[in-house]
Amino acid sequence: MRAARLIKMVLLLQSRPSMTAAELAQELEVSERTITRDAQALSEAGVPVYADRGRAGGYRLIGGYRTRLTGLGRSEAEALFLSGVPGALREMGLEDAASAARLKVSAALMPSLRDASQNAAQRFHLDAPGWFKETPAPELLPAVADAVWDDRPFLARYRRQDTEVERELEPYGLVLKAGVWYLCARAADADAFRVYRIDRFTSVRSAGGERFARDEEFDLPGFWEERAAQFARVILREKAVLRLTAEGARHLPYVMDRAVAQEVLDGAGAPDEQGWITIGLPIESVTVAYSQLLALGAEVEVLEPAELRERLAETGARLAALYGGHGGRGRHEGHEGYEGHEGFGGAGAATGSP
Secondary structure (H helix, E strand, C coil): CHHHHHHHHHHHHHHCCCECHHHHHHHHCCCHHHHHHHHHHHHHCCCCEEEECCCCCEEEECCCCCCCCCCCCHHHHHHHCCCCCHHHHHHHCCHHHHHHHHHHHHHHCCHHHCCHHHHHHHHCCCCCCCCCCCCCCCCCHHHHHHHHHHCCCEEEEEEECCEEEEEEEEEEEEEEECCEEEEEEEECCCCCEEEEEHHHEEEEEECCCCCCCCCCCCCHHHHHHHHHHHHHHHCCCEEEEEEECHHHHHHHHHCCCHHHHHHHHHCCCCCCCCCCEEEEEEECCHHHHHHHHHHHHHHEEEEECHHHHHHHHHHHHHHHHHHHHHCCCCCCCCCCCCCCCHHHCCCHHHHCCC
């Protein structure tokens, strides 16, 4: 542990002109007293670490010293390609490997290019989960990730409805979708690839034996895209008939599956005399469609099914009764901040609407 920290300290000092004890302590997650001891240990080992005293002082390497410990290990090289997804790296237990890889790459660059990683990090950041969702990382994710990296089969117990099932799986790849982790794997007793939610795993243990023979033709992005499209259509088992204003049609793709909504809208007929269009929309259920279409307010009218129409009509009547006594003026009108945070577009950010 200490050896790895000392190497990281040398790489940090090699990539920057100088660093204070506080900066090094923060980067290495140790105390400043530990930094002092580590700097002395490096100096005794022949690494020319020089300490500048005073308020503006710090540590630096002298004499143009450059370490040769910049070769990437396999785990570091693999983690480097995921370095744009810091949350995913942390949840898979690869944060330290990625940090070491970035330092080694920075140390190998010309001095004029060593600020490239910092410039990129200050300008681009990927935040995968949706708004207002705090999805905890599955407890078993690091173990599953290790098996994926090593092509090691494992025995997994997972929840399926009201029962638990055990399968021996050949783990091919991980997918992070809207804050939820999925495993794409092939069961040992079947040829078909399947998708498993990792938060439904209750246990993971080695199946023993050797690494499985990976199908080199397996394309993780292509497989996921195909399965995701299938899933989006399979769950849409029911149908609703709607009338939409032009505004309602514009917002429909933002309250439900975008591809399905756009496909239906592209096939819609011409607007009627009032400018409304009528469409047949696949829906998952009355309950789900109710929550989705409620966001469109008076820009949508449900013709069928009757149950969905009645639920929206009841909600509309309750809203009319609630706001009818205010003369059309919202009770919050004029309050500061009611429009939401300017930088995130107010409440629309929650649903993704423009």
